[in-house]
Amino acid sequence: MNIAALVAERLNETYSLHRRYINPQLVRVLEVIGYNRNYVRAGGARLLDEQGREVLDFLAGFGVFNIGRNHPLVAKVLKDVIDMAPASMVQMDVGILAGLLAEALANLAPGDLDAVFFTNSGAEGVEGALKMARQATGKSKIVYCERAFHGLTLGALSVNGNEEFRERNEPLLPNCMPVPFNNLNALEMALSGEDVAAFIVEPVQGKGVFIPDENYLPGARSLCDRYGALLIADEVQTGLGRTGRMFAVDHWNVVPDLLVISKSLSGGFIPVGAVITRRDIHGKIFDSMDRCFAHSNTFGQNDLAMAAGFATLHVIEQENLLQQSSVMGAYLEKGLHELARRYELIHEIRAKGLMIGIQFGKPGSLSLKTGWKLLHKMNVDLFCQMITMPLLEKHRILTQVAGHGLDTVKILPPLMIEKSDADRFLEAMDDVLTDAHKFPGSAWTTIKNLGLRTAKTA
Numbered sequence: 001m002n003i004a005a006l007v008a009e010r011l012n013e014t015y016s017l018h019r020r021y022i023n024p025q026l027v028r029v030l031e032v033i034g035y036n037r038n039y040v041r042a043g044g045a046r047l048l049d050e051q052g053r054e055v056l057d058f059l060a061g062f063g064v065f066n067i068g069r070n071h072p073l074v075a076k077v078l079k080d081v082i083d084m085a086p087a088s089m090v091q092m093d094v095g096i097l098a099g100l101l102a103e104a105l106a107n108l109a110p111g112d113l114d115a116v117f118f119t120n121s122g123a124e125g126v127e128g129a130l131k132m133a134r135q136a137t138g139k140s141k142i143v144y145c146e147r148a149f150h151g152l153t154l155g156a157l158s159v160n161g162n163e164e165f166r167e168r169n170e171p172l173l174p175n176c177m178p179v180p181f182n183n184l185n186a187l188e189m190a191l192s193g194e195d196v197a198a199f200i201v202e203p204v205q206g207k208g209v210f211i212p213d214e215n216y217l218p219g220a221r222s223l224c225d226r227y228g229a230l231l232i233a234d235e236v237q238t239g240l241g242r243t244g245r246m247f248a249v250d251h252w253n254v255v256p257d258l259l260v261i262s263k264s265l266s267g268g269f270i271p272v273g274a275v276i277t278r279r280d281i282h283g284k285i286f287d288s289m290d291r292c293f294a295h296s297n298t299f300g301q302n303d304l305a306m307a308a309g310f311a312t313l314h315v316i317e318q319e320n321l322l323q324q325s326s327v328m329g330a331y332l333e334k335g336l337h338e339l340a341r342r343y344e345l346i347h348e349i350r351a352k353g354l355m356i357g358i359q360f361g362k363p364g365s366l367s368l369k370t371g372w373k374l375l376h377k378m379n380v381d382l383f384c385q386m387i388t389m390p391l392l393e394k395h396r397i398l399t400q401v402a403g404h405g406l407d408t409v410k411i412l413p414p415l416m417i418e419k420s421d422a423d424r425f426l427e428a429m430d431d432v433l434t435d436a437h438k439f440p441g442s443a444w445t446t447i448k449n450l451g452l453r454t455a456k457t458a
Contacts (some may be wrong), residue, residue, distance in 0.1 A: 042069035045414045058413040061239040066264035067315045068414040074267040077311040088303035097306035111255030115282035118300040119273035122236030122262035123151025128275045129258045133198035133230045136284040143190045143199045145181040149207045182212045184219045186196045187349045191227040200232040203248035206401035209350045209357025217252040230257040240264045244326030244353030272305035323417040329353040335426040343433045360407045371439040378451040380405040386447045394426035396400035
């Protein structure tokens, strides 16, 4: 079988295959907003589509490609492991690569987190953390934050604060209680009955890039201790350098009881995730030989995933990507603040390392206010497409909105981007914002027509 020849032969069928066999609605969305590029190759922060156009990737697979796409070291390690013909997933045995990756993660994790359970995804990691918290405490109640995103499987969805994902799935798991993010009084009220197994929180909320006050996570840690609840930090997107620290909780010197990671641990090659916890918590779940499989999976410790994770951690350290994330994040944040002073449609810049949300809001000038109201009356998600669509079509930079109804464009570039990449993005934003501040104008007309076309085909 020649897979390269097969892909080349049938590349022009990509969207028809997805339309027929996978998700026709996603294909419709891509076609409507002009994102149907059919990418064929990638490296670092660059994508190449079938027409030979190079695109700067400021989305990074929603945070998967922290080390860049197709990193040669990780690729080499994976090829080496395949050549070793390893005895992977024997099941009634354990493997060295899983042990090595677990040791590396325990050495990186904050505080005394040194017991590791491997998963295949972030959502599976959240499911595992919820189960561990309930078993370790003997309680069933879980507290989570409004606007939180923790995955879309049933348990993870039960602590997901986005109604657009929850609808049509009720009833979800019982005893899951939402509280406002960044509100310690509400959290204390929820915990005060001492019947809560865990409080699960993203240190920085991915949907919208909402950053807590300096006292929030330390305060949450204190409240969990006071009322006997465990603290679960969901670092599926924020972990492994995304915010300029190895883990986002490190910004606040907070040690959670359970830490969930995934996405970028894969190096962008093999799905992998992990729950890192304290040995005493782990020991309450796996507390006898009879319970050695109290929580398990088939593929969690497969050798290719373990090798990908181990190589990814090596790249992060050797290429100094934590500092790179911090420096380039600060550079982009400064540049975006300068744009915000010039363009009234930008209301706020929220940033932690290379996790950045550009918040748009109702303008003050009469003409722009008219356009803003018109678009939002048509569809609450239309406005940001006036930013993201020309960024891709005109400037060949891939970005996307941060979430439903938020008027926020979110950027998550690979941590290895250079100053020239940041400058290219800032110059492109300047150009796009110039057009967006002309009403009436071609940018507004294009998006209005997009809204009309979408409404007709809905």
